[in-house]
Amino acid sequence: MSHTLGVRQAQKQKTRQALLDAALGLLEEQSLSSLGLREVTRVVGVAPTAFYRHFRDMGELGVALVEEALGSLHAMVRAILAEQAGAEERIDRTVEVVERHVREHPAHIRFVARERHGGVRAVRQAIAGELDRFAEEVAAALKTQPVSDGWRDDDVWMLAELYVDRLVTTAAALLDAEDGEPGEAERVVRVARRQLRLISIGRRHWMAAGGE
Amino acid sequence: MSHTLGVRQAQKQKTRQALLDAALGLLEEQSLSSLGLREVTRVVGVAPTAFYRHFRDMGELGVALVEEALGSLHAMVRAILAEQAGAEERIDRTVEVVERHVREHPAHIRFVARERHGGVRAVRQAIAGELDRFAEEVAAALKTQPVSDGWRDDDVWMLAELYVDRLVTTAAALLDAEDGEPGEAERVVRVARRQLRLISIGRRHWMAAGGE
DNA sequence: CACTTCAGAGGACAGTTGTTCACTGACACT
DNA sequence: AGTGTCAGTGAACAACTGTCCTCTGAAGTG
Structure with missing residues (x-):
């Protein structure tokens, strides 16, 4: 049986x-x-x-x-980061995944955005913990990439936080865009890509610019 | 009389x-x-x-x-941006102002962070509008700086959004840090400074990297 | 001075809330 | 077959909510 x-x-x-x-x-x-x-x-x-x-x-x-909202995402994020693609393609893939996730689970995303700083302590802590786990995974992935050679550990972490936060913000912006004028969503996606690109450029020149 | x-x-x-x-x-x-x-x-x-x-x-x-929470901030922001200091000092000054503002008006900041994606539409819109005004001012200031020569207008705007959002996030993080372990606040400030520095580096190399 | 205005008081209304308690009846286990 | 477990019921509770209405008394006006 x-x-x-x-x-x-x-x-x-x-x-x-x-x-x-x-x-x-x-x-x-x-x-x-x-x-x-x-x-x-x-x-x-x-x-x-x-x-x-x-x-x-x-x-x-x-x-x-x-x-329910964040638990299932870890595998997805890890998959993207493991890809051995160029910086540009990785950015595109990442933004695509965020976009798709927002479209498929809008209510979950809205919930997280809303309660991240919301009025219930336990929930805030749960979200913070989950986002920390994300940052950890991102940091681990960033560290294996050649661009990170010579970086201090806490700088890798600061970059990871920057990435995670950007994705969360983008997701929230996409939600707001949905019930706004049409075409606004595309603009958000385009801006997000360029912001990630700018961060990526800053990353490449970090050491040369004397990151410390 | x-x-x-x-x-x-x-x-x-x-x-x-x-x-x-x-x-x-x-x-x-x-x-x-x-x-x-x-x-x-x-x-x-x-x-x-x-x-x-x-x-x-x-x-x-x-x-x-x-x-009440955001209205008074415009003058302050404008003042910082108008300073003709180097990138490094401007970053320090900016973070200092954010830090001070959070310490002096914690409840207002918490309110904004909480209701930015909160459950009341009118309030969300009011906050979004106010943050947009900030981005506008930042964009205008960025545009006058020599580093922005040759930049497309919407790229300046995308950078402005990146800055504003980073400051909001930092402020929220500072609040969370306050009722946490001591020393956490300093860490948040340190991370924020380095993130702004990385963005600033990306900005300097944007054109050379073929920002489009 | 008489006259109007209007910030705030106070009572009453129907609805709603979270929590309690004793209960039922289908499943699970021996 | 007999017995205990336990997910879900339904009534009752005090406490609270937003809103309506009428009233008051001090400030403003001529």
């Missing part, structure tokens, strides 16, 4: 997921600290008290959403 | 300011969309209905807070 996890647990996870989905939907037009427990359960079609079977409070649900 | 605004209007503005201050205080630990009108009036010590004499709703109060 295949280990079927039990009808019991399966149903539970189903409701749990329904709660997460409902919350994510409602969060498109408000922030977590104003989202009510009853509001969520009402959408799912379940009694308010059922919420407690899955999360202690809204903060806990928020943290779960953070994992 | 000096044109005394009238005791009436003076008192009104006083309560209005009290409402703004109280709201700003409460917003340190929650976001605007969860802030209640009664909550604010309670702190000030006035009847809930008095709120309506000053703002239609919380969104309107939020917009007023945006102006």
Whole structure:
């Protein structure tokens, strides 16, 4: 027999997921600290008290959403960075991935952008932690590239932070662009590419310019 | 006789300011969309209905807070950019100003960081508009510098956006650092300086690298 | 002085919130 | 087959929300 996890647990996870989905939907037009427990359960079609079977409070649900939004991204990022392409192509590929991700999971991205500095401490910390993990991965990848020869470790890290932050900002800008004039999204993408290019140029001349 | 605004209007503005201050205080630990009108009036010590004499709703109060937080900054930014100092000193001066501003008006900065992507449309737009004005001023200043000779207008703008965004991010990072381990703030400042330096290097080599 | 204006008070309204408690009934385990 | 577990129910709770209405009294106006 295949280990079927039990009808019991399966149903539970189903409701749990329904709660997460409902919350994510409602969060498109408000922030977590104003989202009510009853509001969520009402959408799912379940009694308010059922919420407690899955999360202690809204903060806990928020943290779960953070994992859902950012957890799956690591593999993707690592794949891009591992590519042995030229700087220019890598930039294009990176921006493309961000663009696609925003288009496919807009609500998740919006949630992260909104709650990154939002009103719920636990969620803020979860996001910060996840972004730190990204920066770590980026830093590790940057370090293996020849351009980084002679760089101090903390300078590699500062560059990694710069990259990660730029991608997050670009993603957020793309969201804002979506419900604006058409063509605005393309402009954002074009600007993002050039900004990354400028950073890349600065990187190439960092040592020669006496980075310290 | 000096044109005394009238005791009436003076008192009104006083309560209005009290409402703004109280709201700003409460917003340190929650976001605007969860802030209640009664909550604010309670702190000030006035009847809930008095709120309506000053703002239609919380969104309107939020917009007023945006102006309070960002409006006064323009002169300061313009002053720094007008300085005819070397790139290195200008970076130091800029970071210093950001640092000081965060230390002197932490609540305002936190508010902007939080509501920049927050749940209230009107406030988001107000912040975006104000940041756009900043970018415009920065772009205008950059353009007068010799390093920008031959640059396309939209590339100057893309650089301006990069700078402004970096400053906003740095300010937010400084806030997070404040209620963390001591010494973290210094690290953030150091990183910010080096990131700006890297961007500055990229800028110097932009044309030679065939910025297009 | 009488007369208007209007910031703020205070009561009342219907709705909503999070949390508690005892409960049911289908699944899981022996 | 018998028994315990536990996801979800439904009623009740005190506390709170935004908004409406009428009222007051001090400041402004001539």
